[in-house]
Amino acid sequence: MTMSETTSNLTEAAVTETAAGGAHGYTSDKEAYLRRLRRIEGQVRGIARMVEEDKYCIDILTQVAAINKALHAVSLGLVQDHMSHCVVGAAQESERTGNPEIVQAKVQEAADAIGRLLR
Amino acid sequence: MTMSETTSNLTEAAVTETAAGGAHGYTSDKEAYLRRLRRIEGQVRGIARMVEEDKYCIDILTQVAAINKALHAVSLGLVQDHMSHCVVGAAQESERTGNPEIVQAKVQEAADAIGRLLR
Amino acid sequence: MTMSETTSNLTEAAVTETAAGGAHGYTSDKEAYLRRLRRIEGQVRGIARMVEEDKYCIDILTQVAAINKALHAVSLGLVQDHMSHCVVGAAQESERTGNPEIVQAKVQEAADAIGRLLR
Amino acid sequence: MTMSETTSNLTEAAVTETAAGGAHGYTSDKEAYLRRLRRIEGQVRGIARMVEEDKYCIDILTQVAAINKALHAVSLGLVQDHMSHCVVGAAQESERTGNPEIVQAKVQEAADAIGRLLR
Numbered sequence: 001m002t003m004s005e006t007t008s009n010l011t012e013a014a015v016t017e018t019a020a021g022g023a024h025g026y027t028s029d030k031e032a033y034l035r036r037l038r039r040i041e042g043q044v045r046g047i048a049r050m051v052e053e054d055k056y057c058i059d060i061l062t063q064v065a066a067i068n069k070a071l072h073a074v075s076l077g078l079v080q081d082h083m084s085h086c087v088v089g090a091a092q093e094s095e096r097t098g099n100p101e102i103v104q105a106k107v108q109e110a111a112d113a114i115g116r117l118l119r
Numbered sequence: 120m121t122m123s124e125t126t127s128n129l130t131e132a133a134v135t136e137t138a139a140g141g142a143h144g145y146t147s148d149k150e151a152y153l154r155r156l157r158r159i160e161g162q163v164r165g166i167a168r169m170v171e172e173d174k175y176c177i178d179i180l181t182q183v184a185a186i187n188k189a190l191h192a193v194s195l196g197l198v199q200d201h202m203s204h205c206v207v208g209a210a211q212e213s214e215r216t217g218n219p220e221i222v223q224a225k226v227q228e229a230a231d232a233i234g235r236l237l238r
Numbered sequence: 239m240t241m242s243e244t245t246s247n248l249t250e251a252a253v254t255e256t257a258a259g260g261a262h263g264y265t266s267d268k269e270a271y272l273r274r275l276r277r278i279e280g281q282v283r284g285i286a287r288m289v290e291e292d293k294y295c296i297d298i299l300t301q302v303a304a305i306n307k308a309l310h311a312v313s314l315g316l317v318q319d320h321m322s323h324c325v326v327g328a329a330q331e332s333e334r335t336g337n338p339e340i341v342q343a344k345v346q347e348a349a350d351a352i353g354r355l356l357r
Numbered sequence: 358m359t360m361s362e363t364t365s366n367l368t369e370a371a372v373t374e375t376a377a378g379g380a381h382g383y384t385s386d387k388e389a390y391l392r393r394l395r396r397i398e399g400q401v402r403g404i405a406r407m408v409e410e411d412k413y414c415i416d417i418l419t420q421v422a423a424i425n426k427a428l429h430a431v432s433l434g435l436v437q438d439h440m441s442h443c444v445v446g447a448a449q450e451s452e453r454t455g456n457p458e459i460v461q462a463k464v465q466e467a468a469d470a471i472g473r474l475l476r
Binding site: 310313314317318321322325326329330332333334341342345346348349352353355356357 | 429432433436437440441444445448449451452453460461464465467468471472474475476
Binding site: 145 | 264268271272275276278279282283285286289290292295296298299300302303305306307309312313316317319320324347348350351354355357
């Protein structure tokens with residue numbers, strides 16, 4: 001975990017999460033996310049090259065489907081990290097403080113984000 | 120959308136679930152879910168009727184898209200209820216008991232379910 | 239093929255398609271589509287029963303994902319049938335008549351339907 | 358959306374494709390596709406930056422959903438172009454030559470590609 005480099009400008013919620021054992025959920029996997037995103041970026045560039053070189057549309061569509069899949073994996077990872085850290089952290093804090101509002105706000109936020117992924 | 124229950128008896132709900140294994144996040148909205156599922160069932164039957172009557176394929180596809188959307192709404196509601204109750208309940212219990220394993224199991228289960236919805 | 243029972247109330251476009259070798263694209267597979275739709279209807283009813291019996295939300299979500307998949311298969315079949323019959327039929331007719339408008343209308347209609355499925 | 362080319366030279370385009378194997382449905386919109394892909398590439402880079410700067414996971418997920426949407430639009434455009442040119446071109450050629458095999462191969466290929474997008 002690379003928490004030292006990330007605790008500088010955290011919001012109140014994030015500080016709470018830090019107390020509960022992590023900065024943002026994805027922080028410990030930051031390098032893994034960055035690697036995956038760089039690969040997706042390269043895939044998008046690859047598609048542009050295919051268009052440029054007049055490759056067959058079906059082959060381009062196959063590559064687009066591969067990017068969709070890679071993006072789904074990234075977003076699912078982020079959703080899981082959000083639940084593991086933000087939702088769980090808020091739930092545990094509410095158990096200590098007796099204040100349940102923040103939990104439902106985090107759950108709602110997560111559900112809205114998942115809804116946007118499902119479209 | 121399926122969070123009509125107050126957040127104050129969240130812990131109680133989670134305890135019930137833990138103790139009896141019967142009540143789940145969606146229990147308080149059961150009637151609403153059943154109504155929506157009955158409507159979806161009717162929509163599927165409507166599509167069968169369209170096929171039977173040789174309706175135009177594009178019109179059938181429009182109805183299929185409407186069912187997809189209705190199912191997404193149901194599944195998003197279930198995901199939100201699962202987070203509100205099962206994940207949050209497990210997190211709060213782990214805070215009391217000091218046992219974190221069950222939380223991560225619930226989160227993983229939820230992430231797997233969301234992944235199947237995203238496909 | 240069960241064309242005799244289906245040619246009674248066809249639109250002009252469908253008559254053209256009949257000339258080109260089929261009523262609506264899915265007509266020859268009508269029974270297969272009806273079987274699949276009845277199964278999906280049963281799956282939706284199964285989910286309602288699960289909700290009624292307070293089954294675990296994750297297990298319900300797994301069933302919802304299965305219905306999504308079954309619906310995707312049906313809609314993909316309809317899209318393929320639409321292309322095979324309506325789009326191809328219109329293209330062949332335009333080749334005979336020199337009138338290209340109907341082709342682009344069919345393609346646009348198909349693309350719009352696919353767009354609704356992709357959401 | 359990618360049908361700016363007039364329908365009058367559809368056959369010509371299809372012939373070019375058949376003859377040279379180089380021009381495809383999307384060729385006339387190449388610049389538009391490249392612009393969109395460059396923007397998507399920038400969006401992916403933007404997400405990497407958000408991860409790097411420890412932005413809130415929900416905000417990152419919102420951006421991922423925006424990329425999904427942009428990719429869907431690109432793939433829908435490619436599907437439409439494929440139908441307009443490759444499927445229609447093959448259908449018209451089959452009408453002239455009396456050889457239907459190539460049409461069904463093109464339709465199957467398109468349906469497979471759409472299936473991968475629907476997942």
